[in-house]
Amino acid sequence: MTADVEIEEHLVPGDIAAQMRGDVLAGLGATPKWLPPKWFYDDAGSALFEEITRLPEYYPTRAEREILTARAPAIAAAGDAKTLVELGSGSSEKTLLLLDALRAHGSLARFVPLDVSGGALREAATRIAGRYPGLEVHGIVGDFTRHLQHLPMGPGRLIAFLGGTIGNLDPGERAAFLSSVRAVLEPGEALLLGADLVKDPATLVAAYDDATGVTAEFNRNVLRVLNHRLGADFDPAAFDHVAVWDAEREWIEMRLRSRYAQDVAIPGVGLTVSFAKDEDLRTEISAKFRREGLTGELAAAGFTVGRWWTDAAGRFALALALAD
Structure with missing residues (x-):
């Protein structure tokens, strides 16, 4: 570290883990279910997003x-x-x-x-x-x-x-x-x-649902993060990536749609979550202005x-x- 660099820390040990547990309990206990997009970003998620930024869409x-x-x-x-x-x-x-x-x-x-x-x-x-x-x-x-x-x-x-x-x-x-x-x-x-x-909605949706499926893998990565951090047993392949333009709110929603009825255990928060067939989990909004x-x-x-x-x-x- 050079003499011109000072680093100040305001996230105490365990702070991020506590935030994740709180978000999972609130979001997966809600109807409809949701998770905030910040949990996409472990090392794999960050690498996938960098790949997204280079996509033509x-x-x-x-x-x-x-x-x-x-x-x-x-x-x-x-x-x-x-x-x-x-x-x-x-x-x-x-x-x-x-x-x-x-x-x-x-x-x-x-x-x-x-x-x-x-x-x-x-x-x-x-x-x-x-x-x-x-x-x-x-x-x-x-x-x-x-x-x-x-x-x-x-x-x-x-x-x-x-x-x-x-x-x-x-x-x-x-x-x-x-x-x-x-x-x-x-x-x-x-x-x-x-x-x-x-x-135009076609351009917007394509930006969040690319032809090669990189965004789909990025979206599913939130499930892998929960598996790794909270001991959950999500099967990412059991969820389809969906991007929807909400014309009234003028935002894109990214969702994960359960392919069939399933129960997912999340030991890290003491929770078992039930998904109906075709039930959506919202993972991101991206408002346009x-x-x-x-x-x-x-x-x-x-x-x-x-x-x-x-x-x-x-x-x-x-x-x-x-x-x-």
Whole structure:
């Protein structure tokens, strides 16, 4: 670890395991059944998602990168940030475009990545500190829905929440999250938000149900995670992958559909779950946005959208929202 890297931990041992147990009890005990998408991501799930981002059907990653490649200098000039904060940073690969632009702009002094994976965070933080000599890197191991109050104060901060991850939150969760982001910012500091846009349903569904079946394996991986972490006896092959466009809510739902009636034991939470034939387990929502709707949600949380950029095809947007 270099002298320019500091790592701060706010997930205590057993915290993630306790969250998983709580989510499984709540979601698999509900009607209809659900699980949050964060449990896709063990090492295998992360590798499958990286494969998804390279699929021809999955446009969001390419579209967001197109915007960042074209607009990073404008983002740097508009935000004039001295501190770049990235929520759910992972490998921080796309963030290099912002870091390069902010460094060229001359304002950047500190990078603050926040992620639940301590190993990935340390690796990314060390790599970035080596790439940008003199840059202070202050990593935070934490959950962006619970630990924003631990973000270091000033100098002038730009919080980046990229990848369209905002769409994995339902409207109530989005309102709470955006309000929590606003609560830690000073007036004039900014949020850079990546959001996938409403478009034709065929394109949307294909992005979550690719022809080669990679997304199906990614979806089933949540069952493998529960098998490994909680001793469950799910047979992933007993569930079909389903992607559905909900036109009323304007979101994609990923589901796992039980091929036949079955009981699944989950010893780690002392639960046996019964599935009827063709019963669905919802594993993800991915909301899509319209400019006026997202601008309204940001305004309700105390932000004013100053700039709005899309890729050339108008598939994806980056909104630069200033704290009022």
